[in-house]
Amino acid sequence: MFSTLVAVALSSSLFLTVNSQGIVCNVTSPCPESTPCCSEYGYCGTGNFCLGGCNPLYSNSLDSCLPNPLCEDATHTFADNSRILTNASYFDGNASEYDWVVDKGSIINTNSSGGELGLILTETNGGTRLSSTRYVHYGTISAQLKTGRWPGVVTAFITMSNIKDEIDWEFPGANTTTGQTNYYWQGVIPNATHGQTETGVSDTFANYHNYTIDWQPDALTFSIDGNVVRTIKQADAVDPTTGINEYPNTPSRIQLSLWPAGINSSAPGTVEWSGGMIDWQDPDYVSAGHFYALVQSVSVKCADPQSPGANITSYVYGSNQTTDTPAIAFSNQTTVNGAGHLCEIARFGVLGGTAVSWLVPALLGLAVALV
Ligand SMILES: *[C@@H]1O[C@H](CO)[C@@H](O)[C@H](O)[C@H]1NC(C)=O
Ligand SMILES: *[C@@H]1O[C@H](CO)[C@@H](O)[C@H](O)[C@H]1NC(C)=O
Ligand SMILES: *[C@@H]1O[C@H](CO)[C@@H](O)[C@H](O)[C@H]1NC(C)=O
Ligand SMILES: *[C@@H]1O[C@H](CO)[C@@H](O)[C@H](O)[C@H]1NC(C)=O
Ligand SMILES: *[C@@H]1O[C@H](CO)[C@@H](O)[C@H](O)[C@H]1NC(C)=O
Ligand SMILES: *[C@@H]1O[C@H](CO)[C@@H](O)[C@H](O)[C@H]1NC(C)=O
Ligand SMILES: *[C@@H]1O[C@H](CO)[C@@H](O)[C@H](O)[C@H]1NC(C)=O
Ligand SMILES: *[C@@H]1O[C@H](CO)[C@@H](O)[C@H](O)[C@H]1NC(C)=O
Ligand SMILES: *[C@@H]1O[C@H](CO)[C@@H](O)[C@H](O)[C@H]1NC(C)=O
Ligand SMILES: *[C@@H]1O[C@H](CO)[C@@H](O)[C@H](O)[C@H]1NC(C)=O
Ligand SMILES: *[C@@H]1O[C@H](CO)[C@@H](O)[C@H](O)[C@H]1NC(C)=O
Numbered sequence: 001m002f003s004t005l006v007a008v009a010l011s012s013s014l015f016l017t018v019n020s021q022g023i024v025c026n027v028t029s030p031c032p033e034s035t036p037c038c039s040e041y042g043y044c045g046t047g048n049f050c051l052g053g054c055n056p057l058y059s060n061s062l063d064s065c066l067p068n069p070l071c072e073d074a075t076h077t078f079a080d081n082s083r084i085l086t087n088a089s090y091f092d093g094n095a096s097e098y099d100w101v102v103d104k105g106s107i108i109n110t111n112s113s114g115g116e117l118g119l120i121l122t123e124t125n126g127g128t129r130l131s132s133t134r135y136v137h138y139g140t141i142s143a144q145l146k147t148g149r150w151p152g153v154v155t156a157f158i159t160m161s162n163i164k165d166e167i168d169w170e171f172p173g174a175n176t177t178t179g180q181t182n183y184y185w186q187g188v189i190p191n192a193t194h195g196q197t198e199t200g201v202s203d204t205f206a207n208y209h210n211y212t213i214d215w216q217p218d219a220l221t222f223s224i225d226g227n228v229v230r231t232i233k234q235a236d237a238v239d240p241t242t243g244i245n246e247y248p249n250t251p252s253r254i255q256l257s258l259w260p261a262g263i264n265s266s267a268p269g270t271v272e273w274s275g276g277m278i279d280w281q282d283p284d285y286v287s288a289g290h291f292y293a294l295v296q297s298v299s300v301k302c303a304d305p306q307s308p309g310a311n312i313t314s315y316v317y318g319s320n321q322t323t324d325t326p327a328i329a330f331s332n333q334t335t336v337n338g339a340g341h342l343c344e345i346a347r348f349g350v351l352g353g354t355a356v357s358w359l360v361p362a363l364l365g366l367a368v369a370l371v
Helices: 266-272 285-288 340-346 353-369
Strands: 074-077 100-106 106-109 116-122 130-134 139-145 155-163 166-172 180-182 197-198 209-215 218-223 226-235 254-261 291-302 313-319 330-332
Touching: 074 100, 106 130, 116 130, 116 254, 130 155, 130 291, 139 155, 155 209, 180 218, 180 226, 197 226, 226 285, 285 291, 285 313
Parallel strands: none
Antiparallel strands: 074 291, 100 130, 106 116, 116 291, 130 254, 139 209, 139 291, 155 166, 155 254, 166 180, 180 197, 209 218, 218 226, 313 330
């Protein structure tokens, strides 16, 4: 079957290519005004540093990052890869133009059975990760996928917010009858819970299964083929020592990935968890020239706590927040990089319609520039 795989994008590069240079940013050291946006990799910059993964808490101000594109109900299929931008560096934030961006690595399309997206892992490409261009702020997300089957190679279907709330389905390739569920709150595994292994799944490499993350404000449910395997109640996610509720609560992108855990640069525990070191002499790898995982479809049913009104385009982090529960608000501002720029307004010469929302940030920008 490998010979029927057609490469549509090939690349070899370091694991972190996008947004990975500049001044370091973190919780104690937010970005300066000149390079206001803290990328997901922890570096300050402008342009696409302000897009997907831009961390508002480590940026110059809470509104330095561009607003996060609003959730939309959808079923993404992969008859071809035309809705996927193969290099996230070229994304401008327009979620109407692409449904997914490739953050790193390379993808293929099988062009069979109606088309399937293939995520590629080679010894040199460091694995592949795609992110949805839209965010989900609670919702039901399902992926029909086939995992890898190789020790050290991990297939993942997760949600990830810009402040690193995370909900995971992960499949270490050494065991193709299990799947693991987990969640993180602001980058840490909550004290109240931990990862869990779901067993008795029929061969996850040979068979498509429907893996679901049902993330609602009051409970998080994981299912396989419609059967619930794990439920976490929001009310139970309280840290016993601090009293902080550590339930994921910020808008998140959907991410699909195939990543190398069994390599020298991984922590020993990660290597062990993933089933050991990757065997680059594996016959599957030698014959195909890569490891892969296949995705047939991803469906999204949004469940925003309030329904967005007319003209709402995005989510923003509000100033009314505590560390544990950032305030998330709807916004009608553009999510597109550069679209709020004065010259764009001048060029289009519009004061009505959707351009009205560009005017406010543009004028504020001018005011700042004149001071
Ligand atoms: C944050 O970044 C600063 C500046 O690079 C660095 O000195 C500091 O150690 C970092 N702090 C953390 C917690 O990583
Ligand atoms: C398979 O699909 C890709 C688009 O993802 C297209 O570029 C390629 O030409 C197709 N190959 C065949 C053999 O149809
Ligand atoms: C976003 O992309 C859509 C579809 O390609 C296009 O119609 C729209 O003009 C774009 N919006 C901006 C602000 O670039
Ligand atoms: C994406 O494009 C950037 C800028 O041209 C380049 O540096 C990077 O290597 C590309 N990434 C991939 C994965 O091809
Ligand atoms: C996979 O995990 C299940 C459950 O822990 C275990 O029973 C089974 O033996 C494992 N299979 C392999 C090949 O390790
Ligand atoms: C996957 O399971 C979810 C949850 O049960 C369901 O809503 C969805 O329709 C299923 N998707 C497919 C393609 O079967
Ligand atoms: C979780 O527990 C550890 C000790 O077990 C403690 O150091 C840490 O502060 C706790 N986490 C939070 C967020 O309170
Ligand atoms: C990884 O570590 C092993 C054992 O220390 C060593 O033999 C091997 O050369 C290393 N591989 C790479 C790519 O560094
Ligand atoms: C902050 O949010 C809380 C809860 O939604 C609300 O009760 C309070 O009035 C808000 N405060 C301000 C200053 O907006
Ligand atoms: C955008 O929202 C602001 C207030 O939040 C409102 O004044 C403005 O009319 C809205 N613009 C559009 C196009 O809906
Ligand atoms: C939405 O935008 C239209 C056109 O700009 C405007 O007439 C309408 O008042 C806006 N609605 C809301 C609720 O802001």
